[in-house]
Amino acid sequence: MADARKFLGGKWLKSEDLGGIGKSTIVTIADVTEGEVQDEKKGTKRGWVLAFVGKDKALFCNTTNTNQMIDLFGDDTDAWFDKHIKLICVRVDFAGKKVPAIRIEPAPVVPKRGRVAAPPPPPEPDETEEEEITELTADDIPF
Secondary structure, eight states: OOOGGGGOSOSBOOGGGGTSTTOEEEEEEEEEEEEEEEETTTEEEEEEEEEETTOSOBEEOOHHHHHHHHHHHOSOGGGGTTOEEEEEEEEEEETTEEEEEEEEEEOOOOOOSSOOOOOOOOOOOOTTOOOOOOOOOGGGSOO
């Protein structure tokens, strides 16, 4: 069965696309471009647009998300390609109201597939330090 909402909602990723407050997804950045959105009060806003591997919608980065990307990967947007991030739906204060929003977080570190490396061998005992072994006598026991 096909989802009837498939063609609704435009080209931008919205908080409801993640499934609600607290819901998240891990994505891989496929492209970073400059984009524009229309703001009813401020007019045209320019910002960074993140496109993701295997996803139809892109994320227009507001100032908060742009600053988070800079904190995670630096201010050279070329370094953002192929990076994994977590998109999470959170509740934020906006214009005096609590509204859902998408925030960027670091993706959890996932070990690479393949064989697990064997643990390192225990350190060799230092041959210069030999421990003297003595036998216990009845006088050594306190009871």
